Amino acid sequence: MNKSLGCFLLMSTIGILGGGTVVAQIAIPAPKQQKPVALVGGTVHTVSGAVIPNGTVVFDNGKITAVGANAAVPAGAERVDVTGKHVFPGMIDAYNSMALGEIGLGAPGTIDYAESGQINPNARAEVAVHPESEQIPVGRSGGVTLAVVCPQGGLISGLSAAMMLEGWSWEDMTLKAPLGLIVHWPTMVYTPNPFSQQTKEDWLKRRDENLKLLSDAFAHARAYMTAKKAEQAKGVPYHDTDPRWEAMIPVLEGQVPVVVNAFELTEIQAAIAFSEREKVRLIISGGIDSWRVADQLKAKDIPVIVTDLQSGGRRWEEYDVMFSLPKRLQEAGVRFCITSDRSGANIRNTPFHAAQASAYGLDRDEALKAVTLYPAQIFGIADRVGSIDVGKDANVVIANGDILEITSKIEQVYIQGRKTDMRDKHTRLYEKYEEKYRQIKNIK
Secondary structure (H helix, E strand, O other): OOHHHHHHHHHHHEEEOHHHOEEEOOOOOOOOOOOOEEEEEEEEEOOOOOEEEEEEEEEEOOEEEEEEOOOOOOOOOEEEEOOOOEEEEOEEEEEEOOOOEOOOOOOHHHEOOOOOOOEOOOOEHHHHOOOOOOHHHHHHHOOEEEEEEOOOOOOEEEEOEEEEOOOOOHHHHEEEOOOOEEEEOOOOOOOOOOOOOOOHHHHHHHHHHHHHHHHHHHHHHHHHHHHHHHOOOOOOOOOOOOHHHHHHHHHHOOOOOEEEEEOOHHHHHHHHHHHHHHOOOEEEEEOOOHHHHHHHHHHOOOOEEEOOOOOOOOOOOOOOOOOOHHHHHHHHOOOEEEOOOOOHHHHHHHHHHHHHHHHOOOOHHHHHHOOOHHHHHHOOOOOOOOOOOOOOEOOEEEEOOOOOOOOOOEEEEEEOOEEOOOOOHHHHHHHHHHHHHHHHHHHO
């Protein structure tokens, strides 16, 4: 390494402020857990069971090994006194675009949300995740340890992945992939728009074309799967591999669910009918009107990812129609979870969306489960994450209060037992401008 490059890399990592203050600029991924760690004396919110006052959580090799009021601390373990603190499982944001885009429209080179075209089932979110994204440490500072990263664009966007908010590379960060096939259901009802030159006839034609594209994609994938399986029989010729349809085989076989972005009533009903025709597992994402078909969703065991809790709903509806959506789903027996606003930059707000649902009638314990255990159950990863239980990954958050309260501070996060770096862009800016006013005060 030449001297100038070395200096550049050093200054990219460390910023030197006036007065000799040194502020680290980049959060550094932690090494794998080296020895047992015991969090002792805190209030442990297991989520799957009772709250344990003055509890102990022990983890080793990235896994939780003991939980309880009298859990034994292994010899040689690092004891962390968390007396007066609260210990929670790491939160899960179940639908977002974390680390797929950084700056926005002004810098398209930093954006990798979507592939071109309408049908891209082979697009994999995990390989596009940028481990150096500023969104990762910011989300981690909010108590989120796992993000379900979803591609965007087109009708079939691609495959989502469960990504840990810690690691040197996307391979390090991937907990499970593929997690779901992302589909954007076409709007079903025409709404006149005085600013659009498109006629109703043109709109209906495009909608029907999109619906046919979706149906044809699944038909092609099913025919491809049949042809590939038939190759094993004697005399059947080899069929060229098509990455698009190859990616859909686990979906057609029921191993991977279809996550359909459907908001209004007609969209949800159409998506349900489509899933039954295609015999695929369905998860509704968005679901503004899901409470209107709650009986149908419950009967078919179709879960809902509530993604637009703070959108406010339509102008003609009650002001709290979205705020109370989780409560309505819970009362109807529909499985659900709560996310932030789909943006990777805002997953730090995940707990506050759950808190708002709690403020509008959802039981507080249910609200906490909606951002921890419930998304894990919906995506089939509850054996690894979502609660503080023996055998699960040591994704643990230490806070000075209720994690759903905006006034509480996340003091430390462990991901698979690794003590994560709690610095992020927000803390760096705070330190920078704190130093600015310290200098001004000294000058005066």
